[in-house]
Structure formats: C-alpha cells, structure tokens
Amino acid sequence: MTPQDLYRRIARGMSFLFLASTMAIPSTIFADTAKPTLALAQFDFQDTSGEDQDQSAEHAARLRSLNATLHGGLAGNREITLVGLTCEVERCTHRTPGLAVLTSQAKAAGARYLLVGEVHKVSTLIGRVRLAVLDLNDNNKFACEQLLSYRGDTDEAWQRMAQYTLRHIEESCIPLR
Numbered sequence: 001m002t003p004q005d006l007y008r009r010i011a012r013g014m015s016f017l018f019l020a021s022t023m024a025i026p027s028t029i030f031a032d033t034a035k036p037t038l039a040l041a042q043f044d045f046q047d048t049s050g051e052d053q054d055q056s057a058e059h060a061a062r063l064r065s066l067n068a069t070l071h072g073g074l075a076g077n078r079e080i081t082l083v084g085l086t087c088e089v090e091r092c093t094h095r096t097p098g099l100a101v102l103t104s105q106a107k108a109a110g111a112r113y114l115l116v117g118e119v120h121k122v123s124t125l126i127g128r129v130r131l132a133v134l135d136l137n138d139n140n141k142f143a144c145e146q147l148l149s150y151r152g153d154t155d156e157a158w159q160r161m162a163q164y165t166l167r168h169i170e171e172s173c174i175p176l177r
Helices: 003-033 058-077 097-107 155-173
Strands: 037-040 044-047 081-083 113-121 128-135 141-151
Touching: 037 058, 037 155, 044 058, 058 113, 058 155, 097 113, 113 141, 113 155, 128 155, 141 155
Parallel strands: 037 081, 037 113, 044 113
Antiparallel strands: 113 128, 128 141
C-alpha cells in the first residue's frame, strides 16, 4: 500500500466519522430540549406543636393557599410540563390516597416525576417543609429531596414560605435532567 492509499483511507474514515457525528447531533439536541413532565400532589400538614388553641381552620386555609401557589407557579413554568392527578378523594396527598396510588396516577397521566410534600408545624415559631421529587422511571427514587424551614404561623409567614418553596423547587429540582 502506498502512502497515498493510506491517506485516502484515513480521509474516508475521517469523513465517515464526521458524517456519523453530525447525524447524532440532532437527536442529542432534541433529547436535551424535551421538557420534563411533573405531576404535583397536594402538600399535607402535620401539627405537633401541642398548642391549646384549635387552629385547624386557619391551617387548612393556609395549606390550600400553599397548594394553589405551588400549582400556579409550576403550571406557569416553561421548563416543565405539569400534568394533573385524578384523585377520587378530597385530598390528593402522599398520605391520602397514598404514595402507591399517586405514583400510579402520575404514570398513567404521562408524568416522569411526582412532587409530594408536607408542612410540619413543630412549634409556635418553627415550621418545616419536606418535599420530594420522585423519578417514576427509576423505581420512584428521589430525584430531589429537601427539608426547608420557616418561621411564624401567620398568613404572611405561610405565603412567604410558599413563594420560597416554589422558588426552591424551580431552582434546585428543575430541570430534572
């Protein structure tokens, strides 16, 4: 084989590699731009503060507002596609009807991820928000798990916490790639 034949073979091989690599680029681009699909369960509430005053009505209203804030914010996020859950009970949380039902519904709705969470009133001044994003295509493993804290048990404190939780989900858990 002459040196010229060798150069021609190398040139053909390089051309083939270049062509093969440019054919792979579009599929990579499209795969990276697909928006993750997320199902959002309602957040639950737990009060272990031991306070004498019954605040269940106030907490229920604040929890509805939190859930509305999260749903509205995530529905407006262009980085994800939010899909709905079809719970047949009033509550649609990890406790009622339960995580197994929620994951099944989320998968049936075409979601790749499921967001669940709970607000925990620890004391008069201290509260926590625990949230988890489950990867439904990977045996429901945590794609994101966070424990956030907030101060105060007023409408204003809960609204600030809801906005912070939404920002945190968007910044730390999305995009879920």
